[in-house]
Amino acid sequence: MNLARFFLSNRHFVWALLIGVAFAGVRAYRAIPMQLFPDTAPPLVNVITSYPGASARDVDENLSQKLETEFASLEGVRKVRSTSQDNLSRISVEFNYDRQSELAALDVQNAIVRIRNRLPAGITEPQVLRFSTADRPVLTLGIVSKDPTRTRKFAADHIVPRLTRVSGVAAVELFGGHVPAVVIRLNREDLRRYGLSFAQVTGLIREGNVSRPAGTLYTERTTGTYRMEMRLGSIDELRDLPIPLPGGAHLRLADIATVEQASLRPDALYDVNGKNAIALQIMKTTQGNTVRVVRAVQEELERIRKANPELEFVVGEESASFTEASIGNLFSNILSALLFAGVLIFLFLGRWKIAAVAIVSMPLSYALTFALMKAFAVEFNMVTLTAVILAVGMVVDATVVMLENIIRLRDEQDMEPVQAALEGAASVMLPVLAGAATTLMVLIPMLFLAGFIGKTFSPLALTLVFAFSSSVVVAVVFVPLLTVYTHKTSFLDKPALWIIRPFSWFMEVFRRATLGVLKRAMEWRWITIAMMLILFVFSVRGLRGQGMEMMPRMDGGSFFITLKTPSGTSLEETMRRVREIEELLLREPVVIRVSAQAGFEAGMRTFSSAGIQNATAGFISVTLVDRNHRDETLWDFMGRTRVALSRVPGVAEFSVREQGNTAKSTTAAPIVI
CATH class of the missing domain: 3.30.2090.10 (Multidrug efflux transporter AcrB TolC docking domain; DN and DC subdomains)
Known part of the structure; x- marks a missing residue:
């Protein structure tokens, strides 16, 4: 009673609070980072060391094994994997999820310093490269020109610094072509x-x-x-x-x-859509918005192109379009859900002004939810927006309970609007809070899940907690005040009867039918129980035959190919094999973009994580048209690609995999017990 009285006695404060919540929600909506999936990768550190002139066995015995032993003793290490080949060692150190990637990289760096005097004198300085989902480039493009050497120098001196200054850009990698x-x-x-x-x-x-x-x-x-x-x-x-x-x-x-x-002789070569190019890879900051960063970089590139018309910028890979389309579809679903929920509320409540209070409470609840998401650094992605959709029907529950009780007291007992709001809110305050608390108690344990499951589903639970808490705040603080202004009838109420009467008749018929079925079920209770048991048994048997998967397959329209040529193959010969595959792919009408790389330049974080380390390794990224504009699925096309690759001479091994949008493949996930 005291809480309801306080808010009703301080209307200007409540109105100011309402406007503040709306303003904060709009600002948060515009500022919250956006990406397709949450960062679910465990902290991973790659150590790449060059050992010129050493055989694979020498690299393993004198370098890789010593580093492995030292890394395995570090705190929080889950797994250490190494690959030793002629002239090169690559070691991947995976840490527990609770270890910060920056601290993990620092631990690895310190371990190298401790063991440095026991390593061969002829090695280069080991490169320590962190990898996470956030480190994946949001945009890869090629610079096509007639003079690759001059273009590489121009890109390093002018283009890279300008792109690095773009808001949200964390780093820009440059590779390919000839270094002056x-x-x-x-x-x-x-x-x-x-x-x-x-x-x-x-x-x-x-x-x-x-x-x-x-x-x-x-x-x-x-x-x-x-x-x-x-x-x-x-x-x-x-x-x-x-x-x-x-x-x-x-x-x-x-x-x-x-x-x-x-x-210098190139260590890596890059093609985009069949054209030799210099490659630029754009990485965003952790808090950067994928779509906005890509758009801002493209705008800056357009200004550079106008000043340098001899340069052609060709996009090789970009994640903004698919992210924007997927997130946009989710937001459309949210708006549709809000619209349908508003229509149903109006049909049940029967009056425009009363329904308007419930309808307005939904965006207010979401405004407060978005403000909390921004405050706690929760981003927009497929997981959190799914939580927003799930909450659509629930965020209005407390409002409807509060609203219905206030209106009932006002209409049935002929109370004054303020008195009805005061007593109606006070009488259901405890049930509303208790109902929200029971829901939150179910969600809160999910916030403490660990590992891959925790990284994936904790944001969902946290968003639902914010949404339910916000809905209770709106129902308790704003709804009683708003109902004070609904005591007068609206001129729209009479026309609305033409819609409400058929709906009320239908609901009455449905109510009677339900009561009839319930009456028969109570009379034949043993038959009812037997039918329920039979239904339960068949349901369980049906579940046993169902497949099980961690994440659903998503046709994102992109995949990549990694390949290796026989040991000793030159970079130029590897690139010829890569270009042969590139030409096969570009003949397909559904392929809109192909970028290809052979070789490896020191410091390339992205391709080192994919295993591209020397002149015999190649990487091809393929982007198809939207699923609505092709007949076969991504996996059907990948199957045909595998068959075609098996006929290409000079390729020792290859793999074709879909471009996963999370750190884990969309078709395979770790077993978490």
């Missing part, structure tokens, strides 16, 4: 003639192009820090670099070597 470099080719005959060695010349080049601290000069009045700068500013200066001879004479570097501006 100054190439020095020493002449062996000249080295032998002048008594020089390769090590001597490279040492002189290194010493002639340094920048290092020279010390600090202290005087009575000043302190100065000095550096020694010996930088070569041009290729001509490098050509004129003096090379001392054993007899005391000097010659120029150009006398014993060819010095020219060229490019």
Whole structure:
């Protein structure tokens, strides 16, 4: 009674609160990050180490096994897997779900530091790469031009910095093409003639192009820090670099070597829709909205293209369209559910103003729900929006109970609107709170689920908790006040009778039929019980024959191919095999986009997680037209692709898998007990 009296006595406060909730809900709706599925990947850290000149056995015995032993002793490690091949070691360290990925990567880095002096001297510095669902690129595109070397440098100097500054972009990876470099080719005959060695010349080049601290000069009045700068500013200066001879004479570097501006041999090649290109991969921040980030990047690319018309930007992969379509369909379902719920409420309550209170309470409940989701960093995805849809019918329950009781007291006992709102709200306050509490008690244990199940379904339970709690707040705080303004009849109530009367007649017929069936069931109770038992037995038997799957298959219209060519195959030959497959796919009318890669560049997080590590590995991503515009399913098309790949010569092994939208495949999931 006191709570209801407080809100009814402070109407301006309640109205201000209502407006504030609506405003906060709209702002939260616009600001909440959006992606297709929640991040369900366990913390995974990849360590990639190059060991030039070592065989696969040497890599395993001298490098991989030592690192594996050290990583296995780290806190929270679930699984350590390693792959050793000629010149390269790759180790994946998977941690428990409760371990933060940043701390996991730091633990791995510290473990490498501890064991570094026991590792072979000839290895490169191990690369530590974190991987999660959030680290997957939201956009991969190719830059097509006539001069790949110049384009790569332009992209590194100008395009990557501009895209990195786009709001929501966490990182931009660049690979493919030729890396610009100054190439020095020493002449062996000249080295032998002048008594020089390769090590001597490279040492002189290194010493002639340094920048290092020279010390600090202290005087009575000043302190100065000095550096020694010996930088070569041009290729001509490098050509004129003096090379001392054993007899005391000097010659120029150009006398014993060819010095020219060229490019390094590529470690990775990239194609998009059959065109050789430089690849850019865009990763969003954890709180970034997938759709907005992709759209913002595309707008920035359009500005870059207008300023550089010789460049062509071709999209290889992007997750915004499918995410936007899927999330958009869910929001459409929410609006449809709200509309149908509003119509049913009107048909049952029978008056426009009274029904309007219940209808308005639903978006208010969702506004408060969205505000809570934003405050607790819950994003929009398929799981949380499914919870929003499930809550449509339930968020109005408390409002209908509160509203019906207030209107009944006002109409039957001829009370004043304020008094009816006060007594009606007070009399059902406890049942409303008790009903909400029992529902919340069922959901709260789901918030503490662990592992993959917890990552997937905890956001669903949390969203439902927010929705139910918000509906109770709206029913207790706003509904009693709004009913005060519904005591007068509306001019729309009389026309509404033409709709309500047929519905009321139908409900009366349905009520009588239900009572008749119930009466017969009570008279023949043993027959009723026997029928229920028979139905239960057949239902259980039917369930035993049903298939069981963790997640339903989703035809997202995209899949990828990983392949390997025989050991020792060059990068160029691997790319030829990849392009042969690419051409086969592009002939299919339902294929709208194909991006392909061969080889691996150091630091490529995304492709290292897919196992693409050397010149014999290839990766192809395929995007099909929307399911409504093709006759066969994604899995049928993948089956035909497997048959076609089996006929391609020079491919030692391959796999064709759908592009899962979560960290786990949509057709396979871990067993969680």
